[in-house]
Amino acid sequence: MRGMVESRPDWCLSRQRAWGLPIPAFRGPDGDVVMTPASVRAVAKAFEARGSDAWFSESPAELLADWDPSQDPGVADDLDPASLEKMYDIFDVWFESGSSWAAVMRARDQGIPADLYLEGSDQHRGWFQLSLLPALGATGAPPYRTLLTHGFMVDKDGRKMSKSSGNALSVDELLKDFGADVCRWWVCSLPFENDIKVDLDFFKVAGESYRKIRNTLRFLLGNLSDFDVDRDGIALDAIEPASIDAWALAEAVRVEQRVRHAYATYAFRDAHQVLYDFCNETLSSIYLVATKDRLYCDATDSHRRRRTQTVMHAISDLLCRLLEPVVPHTADEAFRALRGDDAANVHLAGPLDLSATCDHEWSAVINLRDAALKRLEEAKADGVDNPLDAGLVIPDPEGTFAPFGEDLADLCGVSRARFETGLGEVEIEDLRDEPRCERSRKRDGTVRERSDGSLLSDRDAAAIGLDPAG
Structure with a gap:
């Protein structure tokens, strides 16, 4: 955008069109143009109250009802507003949209600059640049803190999408078929800086x-x-x-x-x-x-x-x-x-700002899990297809993994885990000959027949109200 601003020609703000936002200029009896800061504010007040169409439907005296020429050093003291003639040049529409920061943000006391201006890459010559120039002239600073530029949507072959080409997608149909959240989730996944290929x-x-x-x-x-x-x-x-x-x-x-x-x-x-x-x-x-x-x-x-x-x-x-x-x-x-x-x-709701204290050895535990899952996959060749038919024997010469013993079996999906100090690598125990808990399907070494005739582990017996010792 810097290069575009440096190489741009002068900007002619006026247009000779039949429709648009009028430039609040009048022609005086002597043919001179009458447009001062005070007269512009008076017309702006009329526009704010009755809309810009007032320029076409009201007389100069009505438009300038809040203007006192005798208090305006820019005109003669005895100038009569009724003697003025409206001029009909309009602002370039880019000046109108490029001044939106003033109408939307400053006029509503929301402050400037805006946090973000968001548009397509073509707006480096358009809205981005033509908002920057009026703001620099009026305030000395850009009207935005950040610019975010995105590409355009094209079909899966990179061609421009249009109804006439027959490759356009209907947003209404997309929302109907997939729902708004799926469409938004898809948009969030895109590298928006470049053109985006679209296909059902x-x-x-x-x-x-x-x-x-x-x-x-x-x-x-x-x-x-x-x-x-x-x-x-x-x-x-x-x-x-x-x-x-x-x-x-x-x-x-x-x-x-x-x-x-x-x-x-x-x-x-x-x-x-x-x-x-x-x-x-x-x-x-x-x-x-x-x-x-x-x-x-x-x-x-x-x-x-x-x-x-x-x-x-x-x-x-x-x-x-x-x-x-x-x-x-x-x-x-x-x-x-x-x-x-x-x-x-x-x-x-705002952010949750969670905090947590986690044992620094958890990265080693996750690596251990990967090694255990690999060994379990290899054990399938020996007929141990169900991980709950297996136990883990974990090498732990320095006692690193012992504090995690409560969770290691569940983390690896097996029935139990134990530790050996003299072991070189993870080993699999075949537990298929041991009894299986009818409730949890585990073979944890505590499974036996209970008072009601069921085969349960101590944990499962206690969970349903049976005496684990009975």
């Missing part, structure tokens, strides 16, 4: 991606049906740093920071990718899989289950707030499901 198949892909986000929220909310955060919640700063819940919360903190930074810098594609990866990988592939057993099988009020629900509540709340700028209908629906219909609107 792209919206179908965006729909699948959006459903991953929505289904993640549904799973989280579905597992909070018996949870009241005020009654059952645990203070977030009291969550054990070695627990998988502390890890998930720490990941959520990083996501909040990255997404908020992306929004602040208009890096919407980055925000889209971070949110999708968090839902698809961190939550769906790791955390929600690992905690499903305790949600379904632990005693309702067990500390471990309530701790997980506390973190799920915080993550649900955070996702609603972070998704709100992009998929507002989904975020509003989920937020009301989480907090009730009487809760404050998610669009006014």
